[in-house]
Amino acid sequence: MSDPAARGYVHPEVLVSTDWVAEHQSDPGVRLVESNEDPLVYPSGHLKGAVEIDWARDLNDPLRRDYLDRAAFEALMRRNGIGQDTTVVLYGDKNNWWSCYAFWIFQLFGHRNARIMDGGRLKWTTEGRDLVRDVPSFPASGYNAPERDDSKIRAFRDEVLAHVAAGLPLVDVRSPEEFSGERMHMPAYPNEGALRGGHIPGAKSIPWARAIVPETGEFRSASELSRIYFEEQQLPRESDIVAYCRIGERSSHSWFVLTYLLGHPSVRNYDGSWTEWGNLVGVPIER
Amino acid sequence: MNDEAGLPPELEDLADVVAMLSGLSRSDRIETLIGLAEGFREVPERVARRPFPEASRVPACESQAFVFAEPRTDGTLDFHFAVENPQGLSAKAFGAVLARTLSGRALAPILALPADLVESIFGRELSLGKSLGLAGMLLAVQRAARDRLSALSPSSATFGNQELKSTLPRRNA
Numbered sequence: 001m002s003d004p005a006a007r008g009y010v011h012p013e014v015l016v017s018t019d020w021v022a023e024h025q026s027d028p029g030v031r032l033v034e035s036n037e038d039p040l041v042y043p044s045g046h047l048k049g050a051v052e053i054d055w056a057r058d059l060n061d062p063l064r065r066d067y068l069d070r071a072a073f074e075a076l077m078r079r080n081g082i083g084q085d086t087t088v089v090l091y092g093d094k095n096n097w098w099s100c101y102a103f104w105i106f107q108l109f110g111h112r113n114a115r116i117m118d119g120g121r122l123k124w125t126t127e128g129r130d131l132v133r134d135v136p137s138f139p140a141s142g143y144n145a146p147e148r149d150d151s152k153i154r155a156f157r158d159e160v161l162a163h164v165a166a167g168l169p170l171v172d173v174r175s176p177e178e179f180s181g182e183r184m185h186m187p188a189y190p191n192e193g194a195l196r197g198g199h200i201p202g203a204k205s206i207p208w209a210r211a212i213v214p215e216t217g218e219f220r221s222a223s224e225l226s227r228i229y230f231e232e233q234q235l236p237r238e239s240d241i242v243a244y245c246r247i248g249e250r251s252s253h254s255w256f257v258l259t260y261l262l263g264h265p266s267v268r269n270y271d272g273s274w275t276e277w278g279n280l281v282g283v284p285i286e287r
Numbered sequence: 288m289n290d291e292a293g294l295p296p297e298l299e300d301l302a303d304v305v306a307m308l309s310g311l312s313r314s315d316r317i318e319t320l321i322g323l324a325e326g327f328r329e330v331p332e333r334v335a336r337r338p339f340p341e342a343s344r345v346p347a348c349e350s351q352a353f354v355f356a357e358p359r360t361d362g363t364l365d366f367h368f369a370v371e372n373p374q375g376l377s378a379k380a381f382g383a384v385l386a387r388t389l390s391g392r393a394l395a396p397i398l399a400l401p402a403d404l405v406e407s408i409f410g411r412e413l414s415l416g417k418s419l420g421l422a423g424m425l426l427a428v429q430r431a432a433r434d435r436l437s438a439l440s441p442s443s444a445t446f447g448n449q450e451l452k453s454t455l456p457r458r459n460a
Contacts, residue, residue, distance in 0.1 A: 037349075037414050038374065038417060039377070039409075039412060040320055040321050040324060040380065041376055043321060044321045044324070044376055054412075055414070056412045056414070057412065093374040122373075122374070125373070177346075183347070193415050246415065249414075275415070
């Protein structure tokens with residue numbers, strides 16, 4: 001596929017190509033960060049110079065259901081040698097699903113100089129590029145972060161209730177079987193982490209992976225994405241949108257697409273998602 | 288039962304794997320699991336070829352895992368797996384363990400495997416989706432064992448959870 005800069009995105013600067021990464025693997029101003037769902041993937045081989053940020057151990061509060069706080073984020077950045085001016089390039093498995101999750105959390109702390117490697121591990125390995133098993137270490141940085149700002153790109157339960165009551169748009173990025181509640185009604189399968197199946201009333205079903213070219217893991221062009229989100233599914237280009245999935249990781253991928261590639265001005269990720277909504281007493285549900 | 292993991296005593300090889308992994312540090316456990324994934328052998332062509340039948344797909348598995356059961360003349364089964372996601376290392380490691388430790392074993396103990404076997408092997412740091420996918424692989428193996436038991440002796444179909452048999456896709460064993 002073409003260079004990300006030539007695909008018509010509103011903010012093409014948030015994507016870098018595998019070629020760009022190959023040219024900057026030893027650039028001291030660039031830190032490659034791999035973030036995966038599968039904990040075996042990074043140790044099995046990664047880009048030379050890449051550190052790992054693990055969503056469970058590094059990005060979540062170890063006790064409460066919440067993300068790390070400012071002190072923990074600063075400690076994470078410092079031990080990985082990341083400064084405020086470092087260009088952080090995130091990539092990972094599952095077509096960058098988890099690296100977009102990390103990207104979203106980086107934005108809660110205002111780290112603007114972050115990028116996603118288009119195509120993630122799939123494209124890098126498909127192109128036959130090298131992986132190494134050596135885990136790099138870097139001199140600690142003096143990273144100073146602001147307090148985490150949840151007000152702009154993160155949505156909480158009561159805000160989503162108000163959003164629904166106002167008839168504003170939501171995007172459910174789970175699979176059609178999860179959206180319909182069908183999977184919850186397969187008794188022999190593991191519980192999906194919720195007592196009820198279905199979706200938040202009014203939500204559009206746009207599975208996250210529709211934004212990806214499956215063969216390469218790259219994002220679809222702006223015109224293709226616009227056709228899916230704005231024309232086919234009739235999402236508004238201006239008013240507030242809430243995206244959700246099961247715990248907020250897949251929806252951070254769709255948040256990234258809507259915010260940066262399509263330039264939507266107001267998208268929030270509801271990370272409580274279905275594991276919260278599907279367990280709440282008395283909230284409305286559609287099937 | 289194996290005291291620590293609640294495993295049936297007939298499945299000694301599986302209990303040995305679980306015991307070995309439980310004694311390792313996180314990094315050594317990961318290295319061992321990577322080694323198991325590297326030893327993964329895909330389902331032989333005599334059993335199944337691409338495109339694999341949808342009935343053999345593990346529905347909750349994002350790594351696109353498929354489970355196959357091949358009958359032996361002694362009434363037991365050989366278990367085979369395919370994992371279409373090249374980055375699905377955990378699914379490959381789990382498939383390698385299940386194939387090696389459950390093939391040719393008595394079927395009833397397979398039905399008695401606990402649901403937290405995934406956690407016993409991989410630890411507690413898996414995502415919800417990853418846990419569900421791996422648990423789905425185990426459930427598919429158990430369903431195949433149940434179907435085989437039922438075919439061999441209809442009365443044995445009363446063993447275990449009948450919902451499992453009635454709701455999961457049929458295996459082409």
